[in-house]
Amino acid sequence: MNSLQQIFGDLSAGRVLDVATGTGNFVGTLIENVRAYSEIIGVDTNTRALDAARKNFTQANVCFQLMDATRLDFPDASFDTVSIAYSLHHLENPPHAFAEIRRVLKSGGRLVLAESYCDHQTETQLTNVYLHHWWAAIDTALGVSHRETYTRQQILDLVSALNLRDAVFYDYADLDRDPLDTQLLQQLDDRINQYSERAKNAPDAEALRARGEELCARLHAIGFHGATTLLAIGKK
Numbered sequence: 001m002n003s004l005q006q007i008f009g010d011l012s013a014g015r016v017l018d019v020a021t022g023t024g025n026f027v028g029t030l031i032e033n034v035r036a037y038s039e040i041i042g043v044d045t046n047t048r049a050l051d052a053a054r055k056n057f058t059q060a061n062v063c064f065q066l067m068d069a070t071r072l073d074f075p076d077a078s079f080d081t082v083s084i085a086y087s088l089h090h091l092e093n094p095p096h097a098f099a100e101i102r103r104v105l106k107s108g109g110r111l112v113l114a115e116s117y118c119d120h121q122t123e124t125q126l127t128n129v130y131l132h133h134w135w136a137a138i139d140t141a142l143g144v145s146h147r148e149t150y151t152r153q154q155i156l157d158l159v160s161a162l163n164l165r166d167a168v169f170y171d172y173a174d175l176d177r178d179p180l181d182t183q184l185l186q187q188l189d190d191r192i193n194q195y196s197e198r199a200k201n202a203p204d205a206e207a208l209r210a211r212g213e214e215l216c217a218r219l220h221a222i223g224f225h226g227a228t229t230l231l232a233i234g235k236k
Contacts (some may be wrong), residue, residue, distance in 0.1 A: 014080025020087035164234025179223025
């Protein structure tokens with residue numbers, strides 16, 4: 001599989017918009033791996049995530065704004081690069097978001113999409129998939145937009161609807177870390193506990209919490225690796 005440096009190393013990104021940026025994780029990925037950029041703007045509807053992003057990135061040419069992916073408050077053709085990473089399954093209306101992304105992207109500009117998928121995974125990666133789908137079930141039960149992750153083909157179908165030119169696709173996974181790393185397991189235990197607490201307020205609370213206990217046991221027996229990501233890069 002290709003490394004991120006191999007994938008992004010020749011990309012002069014120019015002015016960048018990172019849609020559904022969350023705490024800015026993918027902004028960090030771009031900063032570390034692209035050849036050059038002039039400005040990065042991250043947008044999201046989660047104020048707490050944006051506050052964390054602003055603390056994480058203090059560069060003068062990196063900023064974060066409160067904004068809905070389906071109503072981007074930028075003129076047409078404003079950006080050389082638009083990215084959206086690990087957020088498709090959180091969007092209530094992906095086609096509307098894609099229409100906005102195309103609108104603000106310059107002619108010849110690049111769309112960078114990264115999304116992990118649920119099929120063709122190793123056993124340790126399936127721990128990630130199953131946990132993610134459990135988190136999605138709890139969020140959905142509480143009225144938060146969060147789908148299960150897509151299959152690889154479903155992501156390809158979404159990207160193909162964008163009619164990008166010169167589109168290239170990469171499958172990326174980091175399987176080098178110890179899947180039973182103590183620090184990693186503790187972080188995931190904490191998140192499982194957080195979601196178990198949230199599940200108390202959801203319909204079918206007992207079933208959801210029992211599912212969490214089963215996943216915690218799987219985590220400690222089999223371990224955890226992040227699910228494989230499909231990276232797509234194409235021109236408008």
